[in-house]
Amino acid sequence: MKTKRLNPMDASWLHVESHDTPMHVAGLMVFELPKDAPPDYFQRMFAMFREHREFYPPWNRRLRSARLKTLAPAWVEDNDLDIEYHVRLSALPWPGGEREFGQLIARLHSQSLDFTRPPWECTVIQGLEGARFALYIKIHHSLIDGVGATRMLARVLPKSPDDLETPPFWAVPPPPRPELDSAAAAVRAAGGLLGAVRGGLRSVPDLARAAGELIQAARSPDDTLGTPFRAPKSILNGRIKGSRRFATQIYPIERIKRLAKAAECTLNDIVLAICSGSLRRFLKEANALPAKSLTVGCPVSVRPKDDQEQGNAISFIIANLATDIADPVKRLEAIRTSVLRAKEHLQSLPKHAIQSYTMMLMGPYIAQLVTGLGGRTRPVFNITISNVPGPQQTLYFRGARMVANYPVSLVTHGQAINITCQSYADTLDFGFVACRDTLPHMQRIAVYTGEALEELEAAILRPRKRRNTVAAID
Numbered sequence: 001m002k003t004k005r006l007n008p009m010d011a012s013w014l015h016v017e018s019h020d021t022p023m024h025v026a027g028l029m030v031f032e033l034p035k036d037a038p039p040d041y042f043q044r045m046f047a048m049f050r051e052h053r054e055f056y057p058p059w060n061r062r063l064r065s066a067r068l069k070t071l072a073p074a075w076v077e078d079n080d081l082d083i084e085y086h087v088r089l090s091a092l093p094w095p096g097g098e099r100e101f102g103q104l105i106a107r108l109h110s111q112s113l114d115f116t117r118p119p120w121e122c123t124v125i126q127g128l129e130g131a132r133f134a135l136y137i138k139i140h141h142s143l144i145d146g147v148g149a150t151r152m153l154a155r156v157l158p159k160s161p162d163d164l165e166t167p168p169f170w171a172v173p174p175p176p177r178p179e180l181d182s183a184a185a186a187v188r189a190a191g192g193l194l195g196a197v198r199g200g201l202r203s204v205p206d207l208a209r210a211a212g213e214l215i216q217a218a219r220s221p222d223d224t225l226g227t228p229f230r231a232p233k234s235i236l237n238g239r240i241k242g243s244r245r246f247a248t249q250i251y252p253i254e255r256i257k258r259l260a261k262a263a264e265c266t267l268n269d270i271v272l273a274i275c276s277g278s279l280r281r282f283l284k285e286a287n288a289l290p291a292k293s294l295t296v297g298c299p300v301s302v303r304p305k306d307d308q309e310q311g312n313a314i315s316f317i318i319a320n321l322a323t324d325i326a327d328p329v330k331r332l333e334a335i336r337t338s339v340l341r342a343k344e345h346l347q348s349l350p351k352h353a354i355q356s357y358t359m360m361l362m363g364p365y366i367a368q369l370v371t372g373l374g375g376r377t378r379p380v381f382n383i384t385i386s387n388v389p390g391p392q393q394t395l396y397f398r399g400a401r402m403v404a405n406y407p408v409s410l411v412t413h414g415q416a417i418n419i420t421c422q423s424y425a426d427t428l429d430f431g432f433v434a435c436r437d438t439l440p441h442m443q444r445i446a447v448y449t450g451e452a453l454e455e456l457e458a459a460i461l462r463p464r465k466r467r468n469t470v471a472a473i474d
Contacts, residue, residue, distance in 0.1 A: 003064065004075045006142060008359055013142040014063075015070050016369040016412065020242045022112040024119070026138035026408035027149060028105060028248075028431065031400035033131045034161065042089065042126060042133075045398055049087050052171040055079050058143040059118060059170035066115035073142075078118055086170075087122045095129030098248075102443075105136060106246040109408055109433065113140055135397070137169070141410060146299070146388040150422065157395040157402070164399055206353040207360060213345060214361075224334075224341045226318030228364050228380045232290035234283065236382055237414050239375035240435035247446035248406050249430040251453065256428055259453075262460050263329075265336045268387045270456070271428075272296060272339065273332040275385050275419050276321040277452030280331075282445050283323070293324040294382040297365075298339075300346065315358040317342035318381050328452070329459050365414075374413030384409070386420040394425050406431040417442060 006014070013023040033041065061075040090108075092100050104125065113119040119140035126133050139149070156172040166172070217225035231237070253267075260267045276294075283289040300315045319342050322334035349357055365381075368374040388407060395402045406429045407420040417434040430449065434442040 002077045004061070006073045006075065007355075009355070010142045011070075011073050012362075012366050013140065014073055016366065017069075017112075019112065020240055021369070021410075021412045022110075022242070023141045023410055024109075024113055024138045025141050025144075025146070025149070025410055026109060026136060027153065028404075028406040028408050029135045029137075029153075029397075029402050030128070030404040030406070031133055031135070031397055031402050033133060034399040037399070041398075042124065045124065046087075046089065048398075049083060049168055052167045053081075053083065054167075054171045055081055055118075056170065056173050058139070059120060061143060062118040063115050069115055075143075081118060081170075085117065086120065087124070089124050089126070092125065092127035094127045096125075096127040097129060101125075101128060101134070102246050102248070105408065106244045106436070108136055109138065109246060110242055110244045110436075112242075113138070119143065132403070133400070136408075138408070146386060146407065146409075146420070146422070150388055150390045153405070154391040154395070157391075157397055159393055159395060161396045161399050161401060163396065206349055207356055210345070210349060210353075210357055211360065224320060224338045225345055226295055226320060226338060226342050226381070228318065228361065229378055230318075231295040231379045231382045232292040233378060234290050234294065234382055235286065235288045236279075236283075236294075236416050236439070237375060237379040238416060238438055239413050240411060240416050241437045243436035244411070245432075245434045245436045245439065245442045246408065247432040247443040248404075249432075249446050249449055250404055250406075251428050251430075251450075253423055253426055253428045255453075259457055259460060263332060263336075263456075265332065266339075268298075269332065269336045269339060270453075271387050271421055272298075272319070272321065272335050272385060273328070273456060274449045274452040275383075276323055276331060276335060277328060277455060278445050278448035279321070279383070280323040281448050281452070285444075289323065291324065293334075294321040295319065296321050297381040297384045298342075299384070299386050300343075315346060315354050316361055317346055318361075321382070327459075328455050332456065368414060369412055372413075374415075376413075379414045382415075384415060384418050384420075386418075388420065388422040390422040390424045390429075392423070392425065404429050409433050411435055417445070419445075 017023045060077050060079050060081065062078045063069045064074045064076045090104065092104060108123055113121065121138055123136045124133065125136060128134060156169040158166045214227050217223040218227040218230060256267050256270050260270045279294060280289060296319050298317050298319060300317055320334060320338035322331040325331040325334055368377065368380065386409065390405060404427065405422055405424040407422045408431050409418040409420045411418050411433055416438040417432070419430065419432055421428050421430040430446065432442065432446045
């Protein structure tokens with residue numbers, strides 16, 4: 001039986017797992033039924049599922065010991081899966097509206113995974129209005145990160161509605177890797193171990209320099225580099241319970257790109273700006289807007305383009321959300337400046353130091369969760385907002401066109417809400433997850449992102465149109 005030890009970042013998601021803070025992530029894929037779909041479309045789908053009993057990583061990986069999952073955790077390959085446990089069918093009373101759909105996803109996402117089995121589940125959801133259905137696939141974060149999951153999705157879903165032969169995601173083998181004889185494999189393993197030791201030693205001066213820069217930035221009120229514990233306390237950062245709320249938003253990606261081009265910033269800057277505007281309004285209405293700006297932790301992928309491995313390959317930057325600034329254009333500029341400063345800081349590190357730097361930066365956050373101090377002390381940062389690049393082409397499943405691909409992330413003590421968006425074809429799809437009890441009415445944050453986007457467009461695009469009109473008349 002093959003064994004694979006977890007690296008420190010992957011293992012950290014197991015260390016902080018609890019009933020109130022399950023550490024799984026999910027993808028919510030919405031499909032349009034084919035126009036010629038037979039009445040027994042779903043019966044045929046499940047018959048196809050039952051036929052495919054071959055499993056590939058990460059879908060066949062379970063913990064070597066569920067009881068001792070935090071002590072030297074390792075994956076073993078388990079190919080004797082009960083597919084009827086892992087794949088379920090759920091149906092909304094037709095026609096299932098967005099409210100009922102969101103409530104179902106919130107309930108499914110509130111339930112912890114079973115660590116005596118490979119930690120993943122897939123729920124097929126029928127009954128959505130508009131002749132649609134959905135696949136909700138959740139998997140423990142220790143097995144995969146967002147970029148890895150997105151690349152896998154693009155690989156395992158067909159790009160043609162006529163492709164009805166591609167097996168389900170768990171039965172699609174990974175891309176072939178060059179085979180090595182035993183001697184070459186031994187040399188590579190020894191070289192990898194030696195390289196890791198050398199990399200660790202070489203990282204020490206770089207980590208010391210990076211730590212010094214963070215300390216200096218924390219002491220300087222004028223330095224825009226985001227640092228741990230610079231965040232104010234807020235209602236977003238208390239203790240949480242296990243029940244979740246879920247909401248979505250979807251925007252044409254060209255709309256975001258057009259605004260980013262006009263504002264001379266990145267698409268991610270616009271994402272942060274509309275989230276900032278939404279959070280500012282939500283907190284202001286609750287009479288809970290801190291005088292000091294909220295800060296954001298943004299995962300940054302460090303996965304090479306050709307890397308198809310599972311596990312986590314991410315680092316983090318911390319930036320200012322400028323929620324203390326009322327003017328939307330000035331708020332965007334402050335966000336852009338802070339993000340650029342954080343990126344420059346991270347990019348100044350050599351590749352061999354990135355993993356150690358990430359553990360150093362996120363160490364206080366993990367320590368808060370492990371020690372039970374999360375939500376009881378000042379937060380390391382106020383909120384996590386992720387922007388994951390997704391498939392650019394339209395994908396299909398059993399002839400059905402995928403019309404939306406919403407990420408469903410996790411929340412923790414001290415982080416009662418998470419906002420993640422993912423590009424897909426010509427849209428940018430947002431998933432909002434929050435603790436049900438800590439943040440009632442969280443769905444307003446999702447709605448307010450649309451209004452924040454309109455506010456930015458009015459401030460940046462329309463004045464430019466007016467100037468162009470005047471210039472033409474002159």
